[in-house]
Amino acid sequence: MGYQFDWGVIVREPYWHWLLNGFFKTLILGSISWGIALFLGVIIGTIRTLPIKTARAIGKIYVEFFRNIPLLVQLFFWYYVIPPMVGQWFNRMQNLPWIMAIFGLGVYTASRVAEHIRSGLNSVPRGQRHAGLSTGLSNFQLYRHIIIPYGFRLMIPPITTEFLTVFKNSALAMTIGVLELSGQSYKIGTWTFHSFESITAAVIGYLIIGLSVIGFMGWVEERLKIPGLLGGE
Amino acid sequence: MKNYRSALVVFLTIALVISLATAALGQDKGVIQKVKKSGVLKVGCREAARPFAYVDENGDMVGFSQDMAFLLADKLEERVGREVKVRQIPFAGASRVPIVAQGTIDIEMGSSTHTAPRDDVLDFSLPYFLSETVFMVRKGEGIDSLEDLDGKIVGSMRATTNLKALQEKVDAGEINPRNVVVVETHARGFQALRTKKVDAYFTDTSLLTGLKASAKNPEDYVIIKESIHAEPYGWMMRENDSDWKDFVNNFLIWTLDTKCSAELDTLSELGIMDECEEPQFTIFDAIYDKWMGPDTATPIPRTRAFNNLLDGMKFPDVDQVWPKKE
Numbered sequence: 001m002g003y004q005f006d007w008g009v010i011v012r013e014p015y016w017h018w019l020l021n022g023f024f025k026t027l028i029l030g031s032i033s034w035g036i037a038l039f040l041g042v043i044i045g046t047i048r049t050l051p052i053k054t055a056r057a058i059g060k061i062y063v064e065f066f067r068n069i070p071l072l073v074q075l076f077f078w079y080y081v082i083p084p085m086v087g088q089w090f091n092r093m094q095n096l097p098w099i100m101a102i103f104g105l106g107v108y109t110a111s112r113v114a115e116h117i118r119s120g121l122n123s124v125p126r127g128q129r130h131a132g133l134s135t136g137l138s139n140f141q142l143y144r145h146i147i148i149p150y151g152f153r154l155m156i157p158p159i160t161t162e163f164l165t166v167f168k169n170s171a172l173a174m175t176i177g178v179l180e181l182s183g184q185s186y187k188i189g190t191w192t193f194h195s196f197e198s199i200t201a202a203v204i205g206y207l208i209i210g211l212s213v214i215g216f217m218g219w220v221e222e223r224l225k226i227p228g229l230l231g232g233e
Numbered sequence: 234m235k236n237y238r239s240a241l242v243v244f245l246t247i248a249l250v251i252s253l254a255t256a257a258l259g260q261d262k263g264v265i266q267k268v269k270k271s272g273v274l275k276v277g278c279r280e281a282a283r284p285f286a287y288v289d290e291n292g293d294m295v296g297f298s299q300d301m302a303f304l305l306a307d308k309l310e311e312r313v314g315r316e317v318k319v320r321q322i323p324f325a326g327a328s329r330v331p332i333v334a335q336g337t338i339d340i341e342m343g344s345s346t347h348t349a350p351r352d353d354v355l356d357f358s359l360p361y362f363l364s365e366t367v368f369m370v371r372k373g374e375g376i377d378s379l380e381d382l383d384g385k386i387v388g389s390m391r392a393t394t395n396l397k398a399l400q401e402k403v404d405a406g407e408i409n410p411r412n413v414v415v416v417e418t419h420a421r422g423f424q425a426l427r428t429k430k431v432d433a434y435f436t437d438t439s440l441l442t443g444l445k446a447s448a449k450n451p452e453d454y455v456i457i458k459e460s461i462h463a464e465p466y467g468w469m470m471r472e473n474d475s476d477w478k479d480f481v482n483n484f485l486i487w488t489l490d491t492k493c494s495a496e497l498d499t500l501s502e503l504g505i506m507d508e509c510e511e512p513q514f515t516i517f518d519a520i521y522d523k524w525m526g527p528d529t530a531t532p533i534p535r536t537r538a539f540n541n542l543l544d545g546m547k548f549p550d551v552d553q554v555w556p557k558k559e
Binding site for chain 2: 190
């Protein structure tokens with residue numbers, strides 16, 4: 001005796017549909033959050049390297065705040081604590097879990113992206129900065145044309161890791177009621193009591209997403225390679 | 234030298250195979266045999282299923298089912314002829330089926346509904362409680378029945394039969410809420426009700442009674458006893474361990490049949506002296522009264538259906554044939 005496997009639950013209706021739905025939800029949730037994270041992360045990371053003290057302080061506060069609180073706690077905070085304070089129209093909004101999951105995941109990942117961006121920008125050789133300034137570029141131009149294009153490319157490998165992590169972290173959205181891939185696989189577990197099978201399906205789903213991200217980022221890295229740097233020609 | 238080495242490899246391989254084989258065989262031994270050997274009964278306890286099994290303020294795992302567990306271990310001592318210790322293992326509701334199926338625990342004594350799909354992979358004891366899925370609302374907002382939920386927001390907990398029943402009623406159009414909110418724990422569900430994130434929270438009567446009792450202002454909430462689903466609770470065991478399941482079932486019948494005063498020593502250890510002063514009380518009644526009687530924080534009056542169910546389960550003279558000696 002032991003556990004009776006029934007792999008059919010993965011492909012049977014309606015469970016197959018639930019899994020597919022969860023897969024796309026995870027994909028969308030991760031992608032939009034990643035968009036937010038990249039946008040905010042580049043801004044915050046950049047201002048942490050600016051020669052302006054207040055800007056650096058703001059960046060530091062943001063990063064330390066979001067990076068040092070567990071994501072799970074942050075999601076509960078965004079979903080349970082903030083909405084009633086904003087107002088009942090917001091608290092009772094239909095898609096609130098979804099919105100808060102994207103937002104929470106985005107701002108959290110942004111803090112991590114910002115750290116990579118900062119170290120990328122700081123690793124741009126000092127001489128480049130001086131050369132830029134001495135040719136008469138303004139601070140903005142210096143960042144726009146030299147430091148960001150340079151530093152960002154150096155940081156593609158760690159950014160790839162964060163891109164992967166955002167999809168893996170998106171599983172936590174389940175705890176505030178978003179039925180993404182993990183949520184759906186747990187739901188199938190409750191409905192059919194075949195959670196081993198449904199979780200295996202989720203594992204495969206995450207693998208597909210993860211491997212696609214790695215492939216995509218590899219392509220990006222290849223495209224953006226700087227000749228003479230990091231194996232570029 | 235070379236010969237020595239290959240002999241060693243062969244020896245180690247054989248040892249490994251034998252140890253794996255015995256480990257696999259050990260898996261197939263019944264719980265009673267295992268307990269006879271180890272003297273330990275591994276009992277699963279829910280972390281927050283008041284009053285059946287929960288972790289109290291002192292961090293102790295207590296509740297109706299947990300009291301039953303200690304009594305069960307006591308009877309098991311008579312059967313296996315040695316001291317039996319209860320090891321309480323806390324677990325989350327969502328993982329209850331796998332941990333029983335894998336044999337991590339010998340018996341789950343919490344508050345689990347007997348369902349056909351669960352029964353496919355596990356065995357259930359006879360029912361010890363009949364719970365109905367009802368809902369709790371905030372007082373004075375004009376929700377008195379399922380019809381009043383039209384256009385409201387309802388909620389239930391992830392990975393429960395309550396959510397499944399609720400979802401099915403919604404899909405069938407019998408309840409027409411604006412939205413179904415899924416929460417992670419009952420505590421979060423209650424918080425959602427308090428902060429008006431949901432207008433009605435669905436779960437078992439007993440659990441709602443417990444949630445209401447733990448609220449700061451219990452009188453602000455009302456439990457609407459219109460059930461969407463009736464659920465018998467059973468203790469969960471590994472599939473196909475008939476000897477163990479019989480033992481547990483006979484144990485339950487014995488508690489229903491035996492007058493409380495007959496087992497005073499054990500019961501007083503569990504702190505059930507007061508309840509036993511009632512002359513008509515059986516052991517089951519006394520333990521029920523301790524956790525769900527009118528004087529407790531979570532009073533759950535027995536319904537007629539529940540009493541009939543218990544009456545029907547008793548059969549005469551069970552104490553004369555049970556517990557049988559090894």
